[in-house]
Amino acid sequence: MTDLAQELMTPDEAAKWFRRSISWLRQQKHLLRVGGPRGQPLYHVRVCRAYVLGQLQSLPPDELRATQVQALANACGLAATSSVGPPRLA
Secondary structure, eight states, rough: OGGGGBBBBHHHHHHHTTOOOOHHHHTOOOOOOOOOOEEEEBBHHHHHHHHHHHHTTOOOHHHHHHHHHHHHHHHEEESSOOOSSOOOOO
16 A cells, blocks of 8 residues: 555645645635545645645535545555445555
8 A cells, every 4th residue: 555644735835735725725615524524624736736636626515526536545555446335455
């Protein structure tokens, strides 16, 4: 598995990456979060890229989440079997 720590960002770094404020970042309710809907946003480079691409494509919330989960699975060296099933080893 890939070392995820290399691609994790602090809230400050993520705000700079998005070129927005930290408060704007916290208001993004469809950004993948650790611990459920009210959890800490996951500031991972690939997840954030997937979020931006999904937003540009105007994906509905469920597809936006699936896109971010797939990006995280790919970063971990996993491949998802489907959008419903759990990721499996690539």
